[in-house]
Structure formats: C-alpha cells, structure tokens
Amino acid sequence: MSEAGPVVVAKRVDSGDDADLTEIADLATAAGYDVVGRLSQSRKEDAAYHFGEGKVDELAALVRETDAAAVIVDNRLGPYQTYNIGGKLPSGVEVIDRFTLILEIFGQRANTRKAQLQVELAELRYELPRAEAKASLAKRDERPGFMGLGEYDESRERDIKAQISRIKRDLDTIADKEETRREQRRESGFDLVALAGYTNAGKSTLMRRLADDLDVGENEDLHPDLDPTVESEDRLFTTLGTTTRRADTGTRDVLLTDTVGFISDLPHWLVESFESTLDSVYRADLVLLVVDASEPVDEMREKLITCHDTLYERNEAPIVTVLNKIDRVDDDELAEKRDALDALAPNPVTVSGLTGENVGELTDRIEAELPEWREERLLLPLSDDAMSLVSWVYDHGHVEREEYTDEEVLIEFAARPAIIEKARAKAAMVSAPAQSADGGEAEASVDGR
Ligand SMILES: Nc1nc2c(ncn2[C@@H]2O[C@H](COP(=O)(O)OP(=O)(O)OP(=O)(O)O)[C@@H](O)[C@H]2O)c(=O)[nH]1
Ligand SMILES: [Mg+2]
Structure with missing residues (x-):
C-alpha cells in the first residue's frame, strides 16, 4: 500500500x-x-x-x-x-x-471483519486476471533459462482462487447470520428501512436526524448490535460498514440502516465483493434513495442513474427518492430540478438532513410507503398463556383495544401480515380449538407454526 x-x-x-x-x-x-x-x-x-x-x-x-x-x-x-x-x-x-x-x-476504513473480508476479496478479484495473464505468458515463453517461473505463476493463480473461495464461504456465513437477524427483527415488529445513495449525498446526516437516540439504549438487550455512532464528513466514502438505529416515524417501529455510498464506474467484481453489505439495502422493506440536490442537475441525473443501476435487479423494496440539502437550493431552482428529474425520481421528498427542514414530511412518507399492516381481533379464554400472548402482541404490533370479561380477553391490533399469522397460530395453541373473533381462521394456521 x-x-x-x-x-x-x-x-x-x-x-x-x-x-x-x-x-x-x-x-x-x-x-x-x-x-x-x-x-x-x-x-x-x-x-x-x-x-x-x-x-x-x-x-x-x-x-x-x-x-x-x-x-x-x-x-x-x-x-x-x-x-x-x-x-x-x-x-x-x-x-x-x-x-x-x-x-x-x-482498506483504510475497513474496521469490521466483514469489511476486511470484502476488501480482501475485491483485491484478489482484481489480481486474479492479472495472475492468469502472467501464468499463460510465462507458459508460452517457457525456455530453459526461465524454468520454474511459469510454475510459480500458476501456483499463485491457484492460490488466489483458493483464497477467493475461502473468503466467499466466510462471507456467506456472515450473510446468513445477517439474514436471520433481519427476519428476527421483522418478527419483533420492526420495519427495515435502508438509506442508499451516491457517496456524500448526506445519508449519515439524515440517519442521525431520523434516529431516535434515546430508544437505542433501552433496546440494547433486544438488539445488541445497534451502534450509536454515525459520522458525517464532507469526504467520499465516510461510511463503509453498515449502521442500524431505531427511528421514530410515528406508529411504526422502524430500524434504519445506513451503509456504504454508491459511486459511478465501478467494475462488477468490486460491487459484488460488497454484496453482503448492500444486502441491507436490497432486502429492506423500504429504500430511501438520497440525492444531493445542491449539485448541478446533470450531475444529479448521472448519480441517480448510477444508483438505479446499482439497485437494479437485486433490490426488492419500494424506493422513495429523497432530495437532500435543500437548505442550499432556492425554491425555484428546486422546482426546476424536480421537473427535470421527474422520470428518474418521481414524487420525491425534499429535505435538509442538516437543518431538519421537512423531515416530518419524510417520516410521514416512510409510514405511507411501508408494507401495509393488517388488522386482527383475537378472542382468547383467560389463562396465563393468553396473557403471555397478549404481551407478545404488544411487543410485535400495535394494540388498539384490549377488553376483559371474567372468562375471556379480546384483543384488537394491527401488525404486519407475518405477525398476524404467528399470532393466530399462537392463539390456536392457547385455546385449542382456537377462537378467532373474525371466524375461526386460526385453526387453519395451527400447522403453519
Ligand atoms: N448543507 C447541507 N449539507 C449537508 C446536508 N446533509 C449532509 N450534508 C453534508 O454533506 C456531507 C456528507 O454528508 P454525509 O451524511 O457524511 O454523507 P453520506 O451520504 O453518509 O456520505 P458517505 O458515507 O461518504 O457515502 C457532510 O459534510 C454533511 O455535513 C444538508 O441537508 N445540507
Ligand atoms: Mg455516510
């Protein structure tokens, strides 16, 4: 280096x-x-x-x-x-x-094992075709005086390939763990929102603006990896790893993830090496695509295209474009830019992560775009099991009504569909045969875990 x-x-x-x-x-x-x-x-x-x-x-x-x-x-x-x-x-x-x-x-910023592995993988992928070229050149040129050189290059090539598969395996293991964690978080009632965008667009600043600092400490037991430190610097690639924090958007429990910025003209092997980092974007419930609106419109367009290219194919979530840094743009200019970029960035939210202007509008929009929660009512015979199900529902959804008689408890709540399935299954276990107030569907999901 x-x-x-x-x-x-x-x-x-x-x-x-x-x-x-x-x-x-x-x-x-x-x-x-x-x-x-x-x-x-x-x-x-x-x-x-x-x-x-x-x-x-x-x-x-x-x-x-x-x-x-x-x-x-x-x-x-x-x-x-x-x-x-x-x-x-x-x-x-x-x-x-x-x-x-x-x-x-x-390499300088890689401060987690995952980031180090990704950098190592990218370096090896960069080196591989060069080693291959050398090996075949050496083979072709093999003359008595150069004996052994070709062999050396070939073993270097084999070595690189072996290292690449080893690192890929390690990264796959990490990716599996992260996938499991995402599922656990969803089961705990969280919606996963990711910040994506060109490097230096203001993702980390917006993250800090949206993150609910107080809640992080309280939830440390539940999510020990929530990292309260997010930096912002006027420097490309300030953020390399991923940071997740809790955000308060109103009624939904949102976990917001900040991650590495995109940049144009990256070869495939480099993007792929960082795939498991980008997974937190690709597998989110909603992506906020942050764009620096203080730049000339042509530059904004090019950067948007780069971002769409990076998201294209892999991304599974709806995208909301966020035009950031509006404190540096006057209203007319902003309107012109919005018009010019309408095809690439339809219906954007305009904010300033720095001053906090319009951030309320952004949180409203997050709530509106997240996959819809459904309503459910459960009628349970009163028992310890029923009470623990009620508290489980409190942890995983939004309870709207809770009523008791001497023998029964009625609970009405909203939650993501997967949580409702789980609650019904649990209800069936509590009170077999199950009684679901809206007509016995719980029985059907007894076997569905
Ligand atoms: N004027 C203004 N500056 C902002 C705003 N948001 C971010 N910045 C500045 O833009 C620079 C980059 O901000 P970051 O939040 O680090 O950007 P990022 O997208 O996380 O960048 P990377 O992690 O490097 O990809 C910093 O100097 C911020 O202070 C904003 O709304 N207005
Ligand atoms: Mg950042």
Missing part, C-alpha cells in the same frame, strides 16, 4: 470538453493524498499510453515540478498502459487507477 503523499490526478475523456477531475480529486483526498496537480485530455484512447504520448510527457514534467509521489488516473488502464506511463515518470513514482484508489480507501 502506498504512503499517502502529494499526487497528480489525471483523466482522459473520448471527446468534448476537458474531463472533470472533481471526483477523482475528492477520492484522492479521501484516501489521504494531497492533490498537487491536475491534468486532463480529450482525445480517443491511445493503445500504448492511454493518453497521447505528448500528454504523458507533459504529465511527467508536472510530476517533476510538483514533486508528486504518484499519479492517479481516473480511467481503466490496461497493464501495459500502466507500465508504459510509469516508464516515462521519474523512478519510484507510482501509477494508480480509480479502482486501486477506491480499494485503498476501503
């Missing part, structure tokens, strides 16, 4: 104006580098140098002038292009591409 130091950032675009270096510079800063020079070019890709050769000479001069320790290129470089560019630079100056840079940031 390279030492953070002064760097030059560079980018090529096929045509049009010179490339926008903002994001790659922000990424470099996020990794701890000091951006001391910028260079961009608009031309088609050169096979040998990626940039035009003259531009690479210019790059080398800039590196010497600024004493940069590395060049960060915001394009996909082939191994030869990397090598050729490196050849023109003062010796010791590294050439880093966008993915290596992102991996470096992830």
Whole structure:
C-alpha cells in the first residue's frame, strides 16, 4: 500500500470538453493524498499510453515540478498502459487507477471483519486476471533459462482462487447470520428501512436526524448490535460498514440502516465483493434513495442513474427518492430540478438532513410507503398463556383495544401480515380449538407454526 503523499490526478475523456477531475480529486483526498496537480485530455484512447504520448510527457514534467509521489488516473488502464506511463515518470513514482484508489480507501476504513473480508476479496478479484495473464505468458515463453517461473505463476493463480473461495464461504456465513437477524427483527415488529445513495449525498446526516437516540439504549438487550455512532464528513466514502438505529416515524417501529455510498464506474467484481453489505439495502422493506440536490442537475441525473443501476435487479423494496440539502437550493431552482428529474425520481421528498427542514414530511412518507399492516381481533379464554400472548402482541404490533370479561380477553391490533399469522397460530395453541373473533381462521394456521 502506498504512503499517502502529494499526487497528480489525471483523466482522459473520448471527446468534448476537458474531463472533470472533481471526483477523482475528492477520492484522492479521501484516501489521504494531497492533490498537487491536475491534468486532463480529450482525445480517443491511445493503445500504448492511454493518453497521447505528448500528454504523458507533459504529465511527467508536472510530476517533476510538483514533486508528486504518484499519479492517479481516473480511467481503466490496461497493464501495459500502466507500465508504459510509469516508464516515462521519474523512478519510484507510482501509477494508480480509480479502482486501486477506491480499494485503498476501503482498506483504510475497513474496521469490521466483514469489511476486511470484502476488501480482501475485491483485491484478489482484481489480481486474479492479472495472475492468469502472467501464468499463460510465462507458459508460452517457457525456455530453459526461465524454468520454474511459469510454475510459480500458476501456483499463485491457484492460490488466489483458493483464497477467493475461502473468503466467499466466510462471507456467506456472515450473510446468513445477517439474514436471520433481519427476519428476527421483522418478527419483533420492526420495519427495515435502508438509506442508499451516491457517496456524500448526506445519508449519515439524515440517519442521525431520523434516529431516535434515546430508544437505542433501552433496546440494547433486544438488539445488541445497534451502534450509536454515525459520522458525517464532507469526504467520499465516510461510511463503509453498515449502521442500524431505531427511528421514530410515528406508529411504526422502524430500524434504519445506513451503509456504504454508491459511486459511478465501478467494475462488477468490486460491487459484488460488497454484496453482503448492500444486502441491507436490497432486502429492506423500504429504500430511501438520497440525492444531493445542491449539485448541478446533470450531475444529479448521472448519480441517480448510477444508483438505479446499482439497485437494479437485486433490490426488492419500494424506493422513495429523497432530495437532500435543500437548505442550499432556492425554491425555484428546486422546482426546476424536480421537473427535470421527474422520470428518474418521481414524487420525491425534499429535505435538509442538516437543518431538519421537512423531515416530518419524510417520516410521514416512510409510514405511507411501508408494507401495509393488517388488522386482527383475537378472542382468547383467560389463562396465563393468553396473557403471555397478549404481551407478545404488544411487543410485535400495535394494540388498539384490549377488553376483559371474567372468562375471556379480546384483543384488537394491527401488525404486519407475518405477525398476524404467528399470532393466530399462537392463539390456536392457547385455546385449542382456537377462537378467532373474525371466524375461526386460526385453526387453519395451527400447522403453519
Ligand atoms: N448543507 C447541507 N449539507 C449537508 C446536508 N446533509 C449532509 N450534508 C453534508 O454533506 C456531507 C456528507 O454528508 P454525509 O451524511 O457524511 O454523507 P453520506 O451520504 O453518509 O456520505 P458517505 O458515507 O461518504 O457515502 C457532510 O459534510 C454533511 O455535513 C444538508 O441537508 N445540507
Ligand atoms: Mg455516510
């Protein structure tokens, strides 16, 4: 891993104006580098140098002038292009591409076992095709003098493959545990809402705004992993792992999960390595897609497209688009942006996570979009079992009416359909044969656990 130091950032675009270096510079800063020079070019890709050769000479001069320790290129470089560019630079100056840079940031921030495994997996996936290429080259070139080299590369390739399967297995185990936990949480009456969006859109700020701090402590017994620390920084990829906190939206019990931000132009293997982190988004009951509304509309559009691409196929939940940072946009501008983005972001909620403006509207919207709860009435013969079922219903749903006679208790409540099924089954056990006030359906679910 390279030492953070002064760097030059560079980018090529096929045509049009010179490339926008903002994001790659922000990424470099996020990794701890000091951006001391910028260079961009608009031309088609050169096979040998990626940039035009003259531009690479210019790059080398800039590196010497600024004493940069590395060049960060915001394009996909082939191994030869990397090598050729490196050849023109003062010796010791590294050439880093966008993915290596992102991996470096992830590596620095990975502070849980899961995150570390994901970073390791991504690194191995990055290395594998390169090792394969080397192994086949070495094989082809095998001459007496080079004996053994091909063998070495082949065993490296096998080694990488073995490590990849081992890490995948470990990650699968973690993913299974998390899936079980999600189900337990749903059974406990929680709705799972996930914050998704481009990096730096303001997800963690909104999380803090919506999270109900007081409740977290009280529920520590129930959910020991609720982590009360959420950071916000004007830096890309502040959040890497996932954080879940309880949020008070009114009548529903919501667990809100904040997670890693999306970014454009990530290769598949990198996104896949982080799949189990993204699962908390894909498997939520509702996704809040957060967009920074203070940016130019074209940028908002591009970032929205990236987010939709990342969610596409895997996501199972309804999506509510949240236009954030409205404290930085005036009303007319906001209306224009909403119109322009209508197809990608229909009926958005506009908020400021920072000032709290309109957050009430957002919580109303969360309640409205969550899968609907159903109403149920149960009539139970009075017994200890019945009383423990009543308290179970209190824990898992919203009790609307509770009435006692000498022999019976009537309870009316609202809950998610799965909870109602469970309650009916439990009622059948309490009072076999079951009596469900709305007509004996409980009997039918006795066998359904
Ligand atoms: N003006 C303004 N700034 C905001 C608002 N919400 C967030 N920010 C700022 O935007 C920056 C990024 O906020 P975060 O909440 O860390 O964003 P994030 O989406 O969690 O970012 P990553 O975790 O890096 O993907 C911080 O500097 C926040 O203070 C807002 O509503 N208004
Ligand atoms: Mg964050």
